[in-house]
Amino acid sequence: MTAPTISTEGLRELLERGAPVTVLDVRPPAERAEWSIPGSVHADAYEALRRGDPTVLADFHPTNGDRVVTVCAAGKTSMLAAECLRARGVDAVSLEGGMRAWSLAWNTAEVPCPGSSARIVQLRRTGKGCLSYLIGSNGDAAVIDASLDPHVYQRVADTNGWHIRTVLETHVHADHLSRARALAVETGARLCLPTTARVSFQYAPLKDGDTLRVGSAGLRVLNTPGHTPESACYLLNERALFTGDTLFLAAVGRPDLEATTDESRHRAHVLHASLQRLVALPPETVVLPTHTSAPVAFDGQPISATLREVHERTSLLRENEETFVSQILTRLPPTPPNHHRIVALNEAGTLPDDPTELEAGANRCAVA
Ligand SMILES: [Fe+2]
Structure with a gap:
């Protein structure tokens, strides 16, 4: 039987x-x-x-x-x-x-963004903990850190009457295979990355202070190196902050992936400066990270917090630079499975036929 x-x-x-x-x-x-x-x-x-x-x-x-x-x-x-x-x-x-x-299963939640000219939909890869975002305004849309099949973003954009015109990455990812390039190819959208020589495909380079238009909304680029050298955050209408793996809701990004011990220490110092830049933003700013460390419920509740809440929960944010660096380097979790191969594929901009084979396992981008 x-x-x-x-x-x-x-x-x-x-x-x-x-x-x-x-x-x-x-x-x-x-x-x-x-x-x-x-x-x-x-x-x-x-x-x-x-x-x-x-x-x-x-x-x-x-x-x-x-x-x-x-x-x-x-x-x-x-x-x-x-x-x-x-x-x-x-x-x-x-x-x-x-x-x-x-690991490919997903659900969505709308992120309230009062007073903003844009709407934000959080797409959660519940079986993996990857969070990605669709921002819609006046019929136009942008996707940040696509980790799901392109048709998922197109389906949610269609439902809302949005046309995906921009696809952005916060950094070169190490624990999921990016679907950004595939999404940009399928939709004809512009693919934007923080300026980096790491990738071998064409993209529109972003630099600190650039502002991208999404409909009538503005998305400002903040360079926040540390988790990786090219990591950036995106600030929507000065209200919602897409933090990638630089800042989570109760943890900070790890500085050691694809780095030697000396490089990790250097990156930890750089990360401290980047985080201090973020915590100087208004405390009401909504923090929207790219990963979460627990399975995401089908409850329609966004995974977000204000910068004030994140600051209260994350003791590392309140440490001076030397203490921050020594603590982060002693608390590093195990590295994500297959991260060398995942990074190599993301730098090449290619997707294997079955991405789940490499992506197995929990997210390990954070240090709490
Ligand atoms: Fe990452």
Whole structure:
């Protein structure tokens, strides 16, 4: 017997519309701790399923409606779980491709931006923690840090009556494959990057102080090196700040990726200066980072905070330069998996056929 499957897009749509479904995660606890589907329940059944234990999942009952979607890392053990539940009369299906495929799942939230001539939609890659943004004003739109398939941005832009004219990156990314170039090619939009010699494709270079127009809104470039040498932030109408991986909601960017120990120390000093520049902006400024460290719920709530809140939560922002540098260098998390290969592909502007193979694993761009 083979249980039916559901695709990532199928499950994404069920969760987006709040349909009753119990998502049952059967991975080992350590894998679940790394990343999971919001609202899912866990059964530590992986080993028992693999050895064909007939009593496995005997105590499991759906907690939200009758339908169950079983999940594992790649969609094989979850198939055993679905078969086992179906033998007991439970309406169970297996998530095709497992958590690896789920890394492409997404949802959206509108970011309130009072008094602004633009609207902001936050696109959240819930299975990976990548955040990207669609800014719309007077029928025109810009996308910042595209990490999803280009058709997703086009679909959301179409829904809002926007035409994507500009695609921007805050920096060369190390833990997801950029979809910016592909999006620019597909939409005919202008591809803009902070000025850098790192990439080998054509782009419109941005420099500190430049202001891009998006409809009637203005997007000002702030060079904020440190996380990477070319990192920049974009300030929308002096109210919303797209911080890339320079500043998160309770952490700062790591300065060590693709750098030697000496370079990391230098970059940490530079990052301190960049962050001091950001915290001098008005405290009501809305901070919108490119990554989050937890799975993103299908709740329509934006992942954002005011600069005042970020400052209160992030002790590193309040340290003097020497303390900041020594603390950040001792608190570095493990490097993201495959980051050398991801950076090489992002510098070349190419996308492999199956990006999820390289992108597996949690985001690790932040130091808290
Ligand atoms: Fe980054």
